[in-house]
Amino acid sequence: MTEAITAHELRDRVKRGDISAEEATRAALDRIEAVDGRLRAFLTVTPEAALDQARAVDAARRRGDRLGPLAGVPVAVKDNFCTEGVRTTCGSRILENFVPPYSGTAVRRLAEAGAVIIGKTNMDEFAMGSSNENSGFYPARNPWDLDRVPGGSSGGSAAAVAAGEAVVAFGSDTGGSVRQPASFCGVVGLKPTYGLVSRFGLVAFASSLDQIGPLTLDVTDSALALQAVAGHDPLDSTSARYDPPDYLAAIEGDVKGLRIGIPREYFGEGTEPAVEAAVRKAIEVLVGLGAKAEECSLPHTDHALSAYYIIAPAECSANLARYDGVRYGLRAAGAEDLADMYAKTRAQGFGAEVQRRIMLGTYALSSGYYDAYYLKAQKVRTLVRQDFERAFAKYDVLVAPTSPTVAFKLGERAENPLAMYLADVCTIPVNLAGLPGLSIPCGDDGGLPIGLQLIGRALDEATLLRTAHAYERAVGFTPRLAPADPAAGKGGRA
Amino acid sequence: MSDFETVIGVEVHVELNTRTKIFCQCPTTFGAEPNTQVCPICLGMPGTLPVLNEAALEAAVKAALALNCRVAEKTKFDRKNYFYPDLPKGYQISQFDEPLAADGWLEFDVDGQARRVRIRRVHLEEDAGKSLHGAADEATLVDFNRTGVPLIEVVSEPDLRSPEEARAYLTKLKTVIEYTGVSDVKMEEGSLRCDANVSVHRAGSDFGTPVELKNLNSFRAIKLALDYEVERQTKLVEGGGAVARETRLWDEKAGQTRPMRSKELSHDYRYFPEPDLVPFHIDPAWVAEVRGSLPELPDAKRDRFMAEYGLPAYDAGVITGSPSLAAYFERAAAAAKDPKKVANWVLGELLAYLNAHELGFDRIPVSPENLAALISLIDRGLISGTIAKSVFPEVCATNRDPEAIVKEKGLMVINDEGAIVEAVDRAIADNPNVVADIRNGKERAMGFLVGQVMKATKGRANPETVNRLVRERLGRT
Structure with missing residues (x-):
């Protein structure tokens, strides 16, 4: 694929027979072949399985069967989605050769929708990171500037869509891991309400925060992709008992009278002027369409990051305990006894950031520290949630930057975990509150994309999508593929 | 030693006999080939999630109600974190600070004296797998069939004052659970497992330091281990020593307890709420429904047998000690004229026969109707009691009509x-x-x-x- 094509266009062309699913799949595979050597957005590509799926779609079309809403659309999933028979590494050496015996609910729903799964995308190890540099294998690059990071942890998914290696990709968002890379790579990234998309088959990082979401070229695709995976799943006890509306229908309509809150805490120190300018300009556009916008406050925002870095590591310390070398995955050689096997396996299998978070979480849950850390963090979480409740009594949507900065250079923050953590300061509170958040491109700084974040009420994805779609139309957005080309150099988008 | 008092508290794990496991749909059949009753969920494969089996919740509520507990209106699960090869997730889904039920009690007899022990809590959790040490060469093999079988943990207050009381409490607990039908309560199959906390102190002084005893695999082991431990601690204190707060294992062969190795010692379990299972409410109306579905429990049945059949308390107590035996008695009593005679036969000849042939109460070979027929032969003066006893083994072995057996053998009373x-x-x-x-x-x-x-x-x-x-x-x- 060398020209940008959206899923809804492609699906329509496949349905009309203008292009076969197999041709579309081959185009995506060719693009991967052409650029992924430098982009490194994929950890595993599954051409045979993808072509088989594509041919099945084509056969169904020839038979006159009803085609699914994603019929023939090449889709990539983050490598923390369990895929039966296809290795699922979570970006970690400890699962380097792990092949799940089952597929998760999202993957199964995508297959039912006619999507063609073409491979598994690169990610920060166990979804812990904001730059993809924590991948246990190799970092993915930003297709607009290969010296820069694509964001994380779903950096591979964002890069793949931006560069046209996949038409749609899915990621997971625990503290911004769909939205922030979407922002860095100039695509639309949606983190749905916690519980809207089943987590069954998503390898857990922080169970109370993780949520699956799509990365797409435009808002229509976001609605389409969300529709395919949303809805109650009896296999996930935290999945909402909720019948999702027709999101494609919901994106139509205007934003007249829409009440927009602009949380001042999201424009704090460290926000790049170009980012703030682009976001404020986007708000102007929405106001121009009839929305009303005013500043508001989410006073506990400052503490959200700290609370997140207690809660997420605490949950991960338990979630990652199963990687012990006993049943699957890496088992270190030469262990003297059981304890030594655990220690060696986990020391060799986990990267530095994962080990850091396991230790943080273990400490926070330890007897004597639980109240001071975990319990206090949960209280802060409640306060953060209440901030949003108060704001949503007054506003329909909150608008802010997705990330305070554009994509930074590889290595720039790698040595300083705290600086890296700040990359998620605008996205983390949304996960703590379990709300939907959407990042949509709203300009660039020297060719590096800037993301506008829309935050909505729980289960009100419809309003987010409608607002984003209205913006998209107003600015005359047309998707363009990122070059993923070293010759494009700095400001490749310009 | 007479001025020492003993304080014992007991923690009992009971496997619930639900058809499927607590968080997945694997079967729970005991004794299947290793690792044949497993799926990605109970194996803790990456990405899997637990979904609570409502049958397990209902069984646990049933047991809790039978133990006179108050069932919580709101409860939650927690993760109990520790590493062990037979614990595939690296944590056990259990309940920490909001157990399913609390504040119960259980009454039982010790030497004809009624005793009441308070039950602190009943909570629901998943079982772990089984490690088979040294099974193949020096290796440890793990069988995950048991992983995820639902368990309740019943924790008593430290209200027990002697090993005899502890044993009597456990016997009664087993009976009550057996009545509810939620467990097979077979210690030999591990569906009933027990740990005890025991301390001694001089009369009038504060309670001593409790020692936790593990590996108590039979009622006999419980009694022996507690006897041993009470004596050990008493001697220690008498000699001016101090009891260490520790966990000790009962060594059946050596007939003594020994401290666990440091690596086996208690962990910091780092409990925290299980994020994959949100806190949930238990509808009191549903609890009332479950309460209504409880069968007649042993105490009520004993009282009724005394009133309805005129049995002495002891006899009624023994017969109602097992729901199968009680049901057997009732059927025989219905077919016979004099329930007291039936009770005598049940407690005498029948129990002796079952003991001699190592048969459980669920496998009584003679039908209650045939037992009643045999008694009726005596009542009608057709055979003597002695003859009846002499043919009883054959009646049991064949379960044929006793009159036919007696006639064939020419054992009818001589009336000439x-x-x-x-x-x-x-x-x-x-x-x-x-x-x-x-x-x-x-x-x-x-x-x-x-x-x-x-x-x-x-x-x-x-x-x-x-x-x-x-x-x-x-x-x-």
Whole structure:
């Protein structure tokens, strides 16, 4: 694929027979072949399985069967989605050769929708990171500037869509891991309400925060992709008992009278002027369409990051305990006894950031520290949630930057975990509150994309999508593929 | 040693006999080939999530209600974190600070004295797998069939004052759970497992340091381990020593407890709320429904057996000690005229037969109707009690109509007085000394003659007729 094509266009062309699913799949595979050597957005590509799926779609079309809403659309999933028979590494050496015996609910729903799964995308190890540099294998690059990071942890998914290696990709968002890379790579990234998309088959990082979401070229695709995976799943006890509306229908309509809150805490120190300018300009556009916008406050925002870095590591310390070398995955050689096997396996299998978070979480849950850390963090979480409740009594949507900065250079923050953590300061509170958040491109700084974040009420994805779609139309957005080309150099988008 | 007092608290794990596991749909059949009753969920594969089996919740509520507990309206699960090869997630889904039920009690008898022990809590959790050490070469193999089987943990307050009381409590707990039908409560299959906390102190002083005892795999082991531990601690304190707060294992072979190695020692379990299972409410109306579905429990049944069948408390207690035995008794009593006689037969001959043949109460070979028929043969004067006892093993072994067996064997009572008189006369002639004793007023010696006649007629003579005839022939009517 060398020209940008959206899923809804492609699906329509496949349905009309203008292009076969197999041709579309081959185009995506060719693009991967052409650029992924430098982009490194994929950890595993599954051409045979993808072509088989594509041919099945084509056969169904020839038979006159009803085609699914994603019929023939090449889709990539983050490598923390369990895929039966296809290795699922979570970006970690400890699962380097792990092949799940089952597929998760999202993957199964995508297959039912006619999507063609073409491979598994690169990610920060166990979804812990904001730059993809924590991948246990190799970092993915930003297709607009290969010296820069694509964001994380779903950096591979964002890069793949931006560069046209996949038409749609899915990621997971625990503290911004769909939205922030979407922002860095100039695509639309949606983190749905916690519980809207089943987590069954998503390898857990922080169970109370993780949520699956799509990365797409435009808002229509976001609605389409969300529709395919949303809805109650009896296999996930935290999945909402909720019948999702027709999101494609919901994106139509205007934003007249829409009440927009602009949380001042999201424009704090460290926000790049170009980012703030682009976001404020986007708000102007929405106001121009009839929305009303005013500043508001989410006073506990400052503490959200700290609370997140207690809660997420605490949950991960338990979630990652199963990687012990006993049943699957890496088992270190030469262990003297059981304890030594655990220690060696986990020391060799986990990267530095994962080990850091396991230790943080273990400490926070330890007897004597639980109240001071975990319990206090949960209280802060409640306060953060209440901030949003108060704001949503007054506003329909909150608008802010997705990330305070554009994509930074590889290595720039790698040595300083705290600086890296700040990359998620605008996205983390949304996960703590379990709300939907959407990042949509709203300009660039020297060719590096800037993301506008829309935050909505729980289960009100419809309003987010409608607002984003209205913006998209107003600015005359047309998707363009990122070059993923070293010759494009700095400001490749310009 | 007499001025020492003992304090014991007991934690019991009971496997619930739901058809499927607590968080997945794998079967729970005991004794299947290793690792054949597993799926990605109970194996803790990456990405899997637990979904609570409502049958397990209902079974746990049932047990809690039978133990007189208050069922919480809101409860949650927690993760208990520790590393062990048979714990595939690296944590056990259990309940920490909001157990399913609390504040119960259980009454039981010790030496005819009623005792009541408070039950602190009942909570629901998943079982771990089984490590088979040294199974193949030096390796440890793990069987995950048991992983995810639902368990309840029943924690008593430290209200028990002797190993005998602990044993009596456990026996009663087992009976009550058995009545509810939520578990097989078989210690030998591990569906009932027990740990105990025990301390000793001088009368009048504060409680001593509790020691946790593990590996108590039978009622016998519980009693022996507690006896051993009470004696060990008492000697230690008497000698001016201090009891260490520790966990000790009962070593059945050595007949003693030994401290666990440091690596086996208690962990910091780092409990925190299980994010994959949100806190949930239990509808009191549903709890009331479950309460309504409880069967008659052992105490109520015992009281009813005393009132309805006129059984003595002890007899009623033993018979209602097992729901199967109680049901058996009721069916036999319904078919017989005199329930007390049925109780005597059940407690005497039947229990002896079952013991001798190592049969459980769920495998009584003779039907209650045939037992009642046998008793009725005695009542109708067709056989003597002695004959009845002598044919009982065959009645059990074949479960045939007792009357047919007795007829075939020619064991019916001899009602021909002529034949009995003959035997009486022979007995009198053969025992002049006894006759002399009787004549001298030693009335009790008459029994000897009656016995001789019964022996001569192989027990078939009607004892009353024999009695009468002996008196008549000796002129002592």
